[in-house]
Amino acid sequence: MKNNYSILTGITPSGSGEVHIGNYLGAVVPFLELQKKADKVYFFIADLHALTTVQNKEEMQRNVENLVLSYLAFGIDTEKVVFYRQSDIPQHTELQSILNNVTPLSLIKRAHAYKDKLQKGADPEEINMGLFSYPVLMAADILLYDPDYVPVGDDQKQHIEITRDIAGFFNKTFGEIFILPDIYNMKESARLVGTYVKRKMSKSLHNYIAVFADEKVIRKQVMSCFTDPNRKKVTDPGQVEGNPVFTYHRLLNDNKEEVADLEKRYTEGSVADVEVKEKLLQAILLKFKKERELYNELKEHPDKIKNILKEGAEKARTQAVKKMIEVREKIGITNKYSQFTY
Ligand code: TYM
DSSP: OOOEEEEEEEEEOOTOOOHHHHHHHIIIIIHHHHHHHHHEEEEEOOOOHHHOOOOOOHHHHHHHHHHHHHHHTOOTTTEEEEEEEGGGGGGHHHHHHHHHHGGHHHHHHHHHHHHHHHTTTTTTSSSHHHTTTTTHHHHHHOOOOOOSSEOGGGGGHHHHHHHHHHHHHHHHOOOOOOOOOEOOOOOTTTTTTTTTSSSSOTTTTOOOOOOSHHHHHHHHHHHHHOOOOOOSSSSOOOTTOOOOHHHHHHHOOOOOHHHHHHHHHHHOOOHHHHHHHHHHHHHHHHHHHHHHHHHHHTOHHHHHHHHHHHHHHHHHHHHHHHHHHHHHHTTOOOOOOOOOOO
């Protein structure tokens, strides 16, 4: 890694807009670490990306609020981090529309988000253009700010590769202007498995454990978690490896002795699934106790939150405008007749 570097990352307020333990391990933890080390840090709520699936006013409003409060409660350092909403910076969509022109269709057709939808049986003619051009908006989100690294989980890796490709095409066509960012991720928790299907934990698959939901909700999520499918009775020896309940215990339960004891008893067939899950629930509630309290406290102060986002947007816009002036120059839109200013 370089000595002086900048980072940028974002999260989409899709699904219920809740942060789940997959986001926490794959994105929040590395982010909190990196925000201390990096020289410049950008973090934003990708609300325009959420529009591909969230098409209901109240849902969008609630989801954005959930995410903003969650990240503040996790301890995003707003003195240092430029924290903003994507929709507050119109240059993201402006750049997207320019990048569309150097992006080959074949590149986008290979993108996971689009391919996943097709795999689930969607008619290619029906997929919305927002989803199709999702990676181009993501490239714009990134390239406006020249970050050296983009910390994301494994599932977003391909999008960063596409961003690099798009930046390369632009640079080749119009001259060097964009820095090709590198992905940064924490390998071991880069793709946390979901609670009931052998897919990654994801808001849209509803196979997640939320961090800030009511205890009742989290209990239900934990209790419905998939375990060893071959274990019928408590006395059957159980499989710990590949068992999501134990994966979560290992990653989130700070009482390592308890985890070792549960693993031993599970393997020999002397502990019930329900006890393992109850202990997981308690471990999760304990791990996020402080954050959960802060979340509820922050919720009472909307003006304070609005101010934080306003300051973030102003700083982000300064950088985005600077970059867009260069882009307009490079592509020849700026000429002797131009009068446009931001
Ligand atoms: P999103 O909202 O799906 O996820 C936010 C972050 O959480 C990580 N993540 C996971 N990590 C480990 N295990 C999982 N099961 C898991 N699920 C999600 C994601 O990798 C991500 O780091 N398109 C992006 C948001 C975005 C963005 C950007 C990110 C828009 N523009 C520009 C970086 C740079 C997304 O939907 O992330």
